[in-house]
Amino acid sequence: MIVLEQKADKIFKLNNDLNHFIKTNAKINKLYQKFKNESLAERSKYDFLFDKTFDNNKKLVDIYLEKNPKLPKKEKAAFMELKNTINSVFEVKAVNKEGFELYNLVNEKVYRVKNLIKMVNYRNIFKENYLTCRIIPFEGEFFLFTVDKVMKTSEKTGAYKLAVQKQLDSPCSAYGDNDDKFREIEKNVTFLGKNFNHFFKNNEVVTLNSKVNELLDAFNDYVDNLNTQACPDSCIEHPKEPNEYSYFNVNKKKNASRVYDVGLLFDPETGLQTVPFFATFCKIFETNDYKSIEGYQDCVKDFFNNDKVSPYALRMAYERFGEEFTQRAKQILKLRKEIDFEELLHKYKSILLKEKRFSTPAILYSSEAFETLMELSAKNEVRIPKIEEKFGRNNPCPCGSGKKYKKCCL
Numbered sequence: 001m002i003v004l005e006q007k008a009d010k011i012f013k014l015n016n017d018l019n020h021f022i023k024t025n026a027k028i029n030k031l032y033q034k035f036k037n038e039s040l041a042e043r044s045k046y047d048f049l050f051d052k053t054f055d056n057n058k059k060l061v062d063i064y065l066e067k068n069p070k071l072p073k074k075e076k077a078a079f080m081e082l083k084n085t086i087n088s089v090f091e092v093k094a095v096n097k098e099g100f101e102l103y104n105l106v107n108e109k110v111y112r113v114k115n116l117i118k119m120v121n122y123r124n125i126f127k128e129n130y131l132t133c134r135i136i137p138f139e140g141e142f143f144l145f146t147v148d149k150v151m152k153t154s155e156k157t158g159a160y161k162l163a164v165q166k167q168l169d170s171p172c173s174a175y176g177d178n179d180d181k182f183r184e185i186e187k188n189v190t191f192l193g194k195n196f197n198h199f200f201k202n203n204e205v206v207t208l209n210s211k212v213n214e215l216l217d218a219f220n221d222y223v224d225n226l227n228t229q230a231c232p233d234s235c236i237e238h239p240k241e242p243n244e245y246s247y248f249n250v251n252k253k254k255n256a257s258r259v260y261d262v263g264l265l266f267d268p269e270t271g272l273q274t275v276p277f278f279a280t281f282c283k284i285f286e287t288n289d290y291k292s293i294e295g296y297q298d299c300v301k302d303f304f305n306n307d308k309v310s311p312y313a314l315r316m317a318y319e320r321f322g323e324e325f326t327q328r329a330k331q332i333l334k335l336r337k338e339i340d341f342e343e344l345l346h347k348y349k350s351i352l353l354k355e356k357r358f359s360t361p362a363i364l365y366s367s368e369a370f371e372t373l374m375e376l377s378a379k380n381e382v383r384i385p386k387i388e389e390k391f392g393r394n395n396p397c398p399c400g401s402g403k404k405y406k407k408c409c410l
Contacts, residue, residue, distance in 0.1 A: 107173060130151040181366070208241070272359055273313060
């Protein structure tokens, strides 16, 4: 226990040092105040401390170490470990004297986690509960750092909704710290790529926002059925492009009913990409009268600055339009320096080029959390017939799940 207490003291000291840095560094404190004002109520200070990224994809720990270059090597190494904290949704698999065995619903990995405070403080946490919490690696072990929410076994659907939401917000979290999951997704991307090309006869499809879900559903059905036949003509007829090309904020109420194009692109490295306004973006480099396209400047700026637009989408446009693409992009982005396409790509997409980020559809296709959530949602929608007679706890459940009544709808 003495060793455990020593590690806890070290972790608390590192945390206090970072908190002190936020208070005393004027620039960081200003960013923190802005973060608090702009963030949702449920986000905590630890999100800023451990999760927020600054310029060049740096975290607060990186900036702290830059400002304190004379720290001892061991202390620097300890701070670097803090960059790998995991804030996720876990199922409690076991409770022991020192901590918990937690299954991460997001990246599908089991963690043996020790406590930093006395176990009595967690007396309301039981096996099969769900936790939204942060675990922290330190000197070869994981420690339970904060617990934000405890959910009962009956709240399973809510827990899986949170897990899937985390995968949508941060696709990297679905395979981060889990090499086996990374390889599984990689394998599925290869499989889906072959089927995408077979189904659509291309690695690029442009359709309307009103048709994109229909197309994706048809493709999913095709994959689920492992259909090896040629794509029916009726499926190929669905893609349509808009009558006119324009770029606008789809989240504004006045634009709620407006039609726009969506590109379905299959990147062999990262998977299926759904790219709103991809055809509009390409039209800007195709036509001489590109300034007549509504929102052309915002469109180009968004495609280059938005991390949700992959380098693959820009590369496809460049391969189609060549140097005209580079020169026009430079003009619209108001770049004075001469620049070639690769330099342009590294200027705006350096983070995405450094690390592999699978697309959201690739993540969800490989996600056990998403599959479980779909099953739970379908089950919750089943109407249970009214039971006139007394129904035995050990009888098969009337909902048809195949489970005993006491283990299901009871």
